[in-house]
Amino acid sequence: MNLTTRTAPLLAPVAALALTTLVMLATGVDPFLAYPALVRGAVGEGNLEYTVAAYVPVLGMALAFAIPLRTGELNLGGDGQLALGGVAAAAAALLVPLPPVLAVVFPLVVAALAGGLLAWVAAPLRARLGIPVIVTTLLLSPPGVALASYLARFPLAERGTGLAQTPVLPDASHLPALGESGYLTPALPVVALLTALWLYADAGTALGYEIRATGANREFARYGGVGVARLGAVTLATGGAVAGLVGGLVVLGPPYRFVDGALVAPGYTFTAIAAVLLATGRPVLVPFTSALLTVLQAGGQGMEREAGVPSQLTQIVQGLIIVIVAVLALARRRTAKKRPGGVTP
Amino acid sequence: MPAVELVGITKRFGDVVANDGIDLSIETGEIHAVVGENGAGKSTLMSVMYGVHQPDAGHVLRDGVRLRMRSPADAIAAGLGMVHQRLRLFPGLTVAENVVIGAEPTRRGVLDTAAASREVERLGELYGLRADPAARVGTLPVGVRQRVEILRALYRRARVLILDEPTAVLTPGEAARLFEVLRGVTGEGVSVVLVTHKLGEVLAASNRVTVLRGGRVTGRFATAETTAQELVVAMIGRSLAPRPLAPPGERAAGPYLLEVENVRVRGGEGPARVGGVSFGVRRGEIVGIAGVAGSGQRELLDVVTGLRTPDEGRVLLAGAPVRRGRDPRVAYVPEDRPGRATAPTMSLADNLLMGGQRERRFSRAAVRERARALVERFGVRAASLDEPISVLSGGNAQKAVLARELSGDRPLVVVEEPTQGVDVGAQEQIHALLAQARDEGRAVLLQSSELSELRALADRILVMFEGAIVAELSAEEAGEDRLGAAMTGAAG
Ligand SMILES: Nc1ncnc2c1ncn2[C@@H]1O[C@H](COP(=O)(O)OP(=O)(O)OP(=O)(O)O)[C@@H](O)[C@H]1O
Numbered sequence: 001m002n003l004t005t006r007t008a009p010l011l012a013p014v015a016a017l018a019l020t021t022l023v024m025l026a027t028g029v030d031p032f033l034a035y036p037a038l039v040r041g042a043v044g045e046g047n048l049e050y051t052v053a054a055y056v057p058v059l060g061m062a063l064a065f066a067i068p069l070r071t072g073e074l075n076l077g078g079d080g081q082l083a084l085g086g087v088a089a090a091a092a093a094l095l096v097p098l099p100p101v102l103a104v105v106f107p108l109v110v111a112a113l114a115g116g117l118l119a120w121v122a123a124p125l126r127a128r129l130g131i132p133v134i135v136t137t138l139l140l141s142p143p144g145v146a147l148a149s150y151l152a153r154f155p156l157a158e159r160g161t162g163l164a165q166t167p168v169l170p171d172a173s174h175l176p177a178l179g180e181s182g183y184l185t186p187a188l189p190v191v192a193l194l195t196a197l198w199l200y201a202d203a204g205t206a207l208g209y210e211i212r213a214t215g216a217n218r219e220f221a222r223y224g225g226v227g228v229a230r231l232g233a234v235t236l237a238t239g240g241a242v243a244g245l246v247g248g249l250v251v252l253g254p255p256y257r258f259v260d261g262a263l264v265a266p267g268y269t270f271t272a273i274a275a276v277l278l279a280t281g282r283p284v285l286v287p288f289t290s291a292l293l294t295v296l297q298a299g300g301q302g303m304e305r306e307a308g309v310p311s312q313l314t315q316i317v318q319g320l321i322i323v324i325v326a327v328l329a330l331a332r333r334r335t336a337k338k339r340p341g342g343v344t345p
Numbered sequence: 346m347p348a349v350e351l352v353g354i355t356k357r358f359g360d361v362v363a364n365d366g367i368d369l370s371i372e373t374g375e376i377h378a379v380v381g382e383n384g385a386g387k388s389t390l391m392s393v394m395y396g397v398h399q400p401d402a403g404h405v406l407r408d409g410v411r412l413r414m415r416s417p418a419d420a421i422a423a424g425l426g427m428v429h430q431r432l433r434l435f436p437g438l439t440v441a442e443n444v445v446i447g448a449e450p451t452r453r454g455v456l457d458t459a460a461a462s463r464e465v466e467r468l469g470e471l472y473g474l475r476a477d478p479a480a481r482v483g484t485l486p487v488g489v490r491q492r493v494e495i496l497r498a499l500y501r502r503a504r505v506l507i508l509d510e511p512t513a514v515l516t517p518g519e520a521a522r523l524f525e526v527l528r529g530v531t532g533e534g535v536s537v538v539l540v541t542h543k544l545g546e547v548l549a550a551s552n553r554v555t556v557l558r559g560g561r562v563t564g565r566f567a568t569a570e571t572t573a574q575e576l577v578v579a580m581i582g583r584s585l586a587p588r589p590l591a592p593p594g595e596r597a598a599g600p601y602l603l604e605v606e607n608v609r610v611r612g613g614e615g616p617a618r619v620g621g622v623s624f625g626v627r628r629g630e631i632v633g634i635a636g637v638a639g640s641g642q643r644e645l646l647d648v649v650t651g652l653r654t655p656d657e658g659r660v661l662l663a664g665a666p667v668r669r670g671r672d673p674r675v676a677y678v679p680e681d682r683p684g685r686a687t688a689p690t691m692s693l694a695d696n697l698l699m700g701g702q703r704e705r706r707f708s709r710a711a712v713r714e715r716a717r718a719l720v721e722r723f724g725v726r727a728a729s730l731d732e733p734i735s736v737l738s739g740g741n742a743q744k745a746v747l748a749r750e751l752s753g754d755r756p757l758v759v760v761e762e763p764t765q766g767v768d769v770g771a772q773e774q775i776h777a778l779l780a781q782a783r784d785e786g787r788a789v790l791l792q793s794s795e796l797s798e799l800r801a802l803a804d805r806i807l808v809m810f811e812g813a814i815v816a817e818l819s820a821e822e823a824g825e826d827r828l829g830a831a832m833t834g835a836a837g
């Protein structure tokens with residue numbers, strides 16, 4: 001019934017690409033050179049595996065943002081949760097030597113707990129003091145990143161190298177490689193499984209229904225007997241735990257150590273948020289929008305190498321997508337207001 | 346020359362033809378009533394007149410000049426004002442801010458709060474629409490919020506005032522005052538278009554009536570020359586049997602199912618509190634709650650349903666305290682439909698589920714099946730179960746809420762304004778449902794601003810004033826004047 005809702009995930013990238021093409025033309029870049037380079041950079045010879053490897057943290061962080069978003073809570077602290085999870089996994093693996101399978105499972109559990117705890121803190125602060133979750137998560141993110149950084153530089157640092165990284169983790173804690181390059185690890189199936197679980201819970205369970213109702217109208221859910229505050233806390237903690245787990249999964253993969261900044265620098269959190277926003281409230285689209293943006297990013301580097309187009313251009317595309325989604329959402333709100341049934345402000 | 350004239354208006358939503366070639370002319374200074382069943386297309390027609398919807402065919406003339414209406418801004422510029430069926434205020438802002446929004450008095454570029462407050466007070470005084478300019482709208486009862494909407498239109502100097510079911514949630518006293526206001530403004534040449542389901546108001550207040558049915562005009566009457574029966578026939582195509590009065594029924598006896606003991610509500614914002622209220626409701630009886638909006642009914646019922654914890658006192662249901670959060674033994678139809686009773690953006694099916702999501706195994710098919718059964722049984726008219734509930738007409742959304750809450754077998758039924766916005770046929774149906782709930786041995790607590798509804802249904806009526814129960818009247822004792830007197834605090 002509504003044009004903008006249905007088509008936003010399609011319209012926004014197309015419009016963004018059109019605009020990007022204009023930018024290319026304006027700056028004297030040949031789109032016929034740049035786009036093939038972009039595609040090759042993402043899925044061409046040898047690059048595909050790398051792109052898929054990058055897809056794992058993007059999709060995982062998309063879950064970390066999307067799960068609490070369903071109850072209306074904005075988790076903007078993904079970076080802190082991710083870094084803390086990563087360093088926690090490294091610490092667990094280094095400090096607690098365990099037999100093979102346990103040596104992977106235990107650090108991952110610790111990582112999830114660390115990320116979950118950092119995100120959860122926002123819930124009581126909101127319930128008790130009324131501080132919005134968006135503020136708390138955002139403000140707690142840099143300390144989380146800094147704490148991880150401190151641990152990697154000092155107590156956990158690899159001695160003698162002076163590099164801000166932990167030593168290589170014990171062999172038993174390495175995630176096995178799934179492909180030739182070693183980039184692909186069981187992290188992919190793990191995150192895919194989590195995504196599937198989330199999609200199922202969202203659409204097909206009473207809990208998912210209560211979460212959606214809380215996000216749609218908190219008072220309605222409360223009236224229906226849903227523990228809205230508790231659900232908010234649970235989804236925040238779950239989102240944070242997924243972020244922490246992603247950090248752990250990355251650290252237990254190549255190069256099998258926590259390297260300061262390696263988790264945060266690629267900007268997974270931001271890309272993931274963009275992907276979730278692009279999905280405009282339809283969870284099933286999140287894996288696809290995440291893939292789209294990952295391809296764009298990975299391809300951007302190829303484009304830089306081959307066509308001499310700065311890879312920042314793909315960030316422009318990403319930014320444009322978000323702006324266009326926001327504009328479409330606004331347009332939708334305006335048409336919604338025009339209906340007699342429009343949402344009361 | 347008519348003040349406003351609608352010519353051949355047709356408006357479709359997908360397959361639904363909400364308005365089908367409607368002509369309507371509003372004379373200067375008249376009160377023109379528009380009536381019809383739920384879903385007849387009244388709100389849609391008003392929205393077209395106000396520029397909210399662009400018609401698929403037809404146009405709007407103002408003083409004989411064809412208007413180009415791209416949005417309500419054009420309508421406002423042409424001197425039209427509208428109070429929507431679903432109020433559109435900003436709950437976080439004050440009354441004064443809500444009234445002046447869009448045309449704020451400023452001093453050196455910033456909102457002049459004092460001037461805004463003065464203006465609200467002046468207008469309120471002038472038209473008898475009093476509201477505290479500094480109160481936050483979100484904390485006010487619906488009745489007061491609506492006054493704010495009317496003030497807003499008057500503040501913008503509307504010459505044609507469109508009111509979509511303005512009295513749906515007003516007490517008779519407030520409604521009477523509203524009609525005084527409306528007569529006052531029409532005396533100054535303002536025209537009023539009044540959508541309502543209350544034929545009594547139509548006959549008492551309007552000059553002319555237009556009846557819609559299925560998106561078409563099925564009758565035009567001069568009020569002085571018509572009767573309620575004639576209007577009903579034009580509305581629903583048959584006449585209503587005279588309302589079967591509730592069967593005398595033996596006086597319910599036995600212990601109270603619901604016991605409210607010395608409940609006190611202090612905290613929170615909002616004008617009314619509850620101060621030490623005690624009463625009981627037995628199985629098989631309907632207890633009515635009457636009172637001017639904001640007399641503490643809302644807080645009291647929040648305590649009864651478990652949504653609010655009282656500062657003092659307790660509420661027992663079958664001897665056990667009501668569960669905090671929301672007691673599953675209580676069916677509850679709230680007054681605030683978009684804010685509490687529904688999630689406007691969720692589908693009809695999802696809205697019909699709330700409260701029952703944990704009752705049996707959850708599956709999408711089961712959710713839709715349940716919704717389909719409810720829609721059928723309660724005659725909710727909706728194009729699809731998957732569309733947001735907000736596209737339903739107001740009355741049909743209300744029926745959906747009633748369907749959800751009354752379908753189970755919860756022993757206590759709490760209803761606030763059950764017939765707000767529903768057409769005469771459906772009102773009858775809802776009253777029958779409430780009577781049925783009582784006859785099944787449930788305890789019913791009915792809060793209504795519709796005194797006739799209370800008198801027709803309730804076995805006893807509790808009258809609230811300033812947070813206390815000031816009178817308890819049996820059905821026989823509860824005449825309009827005794828009720829009215831008690832509601833204003835005069836000894837009951
Ligand atoms: N935005 C919309 N999208 C789809 N259908 C709509 C929309 N608005 C109204 N309708 C449909 O148009 C028809 C007329 O609705 P309208 O709200 O005008 O009825 P109404 O006469 O005001 O009813 P009520 O007395 O219940 O308020 C209904 O079938 C309704 O479902």
Ligand SMILES: [Mg+2]
Nearest residue numbers: 387388430739
């Ligand atoms: Mg209507």
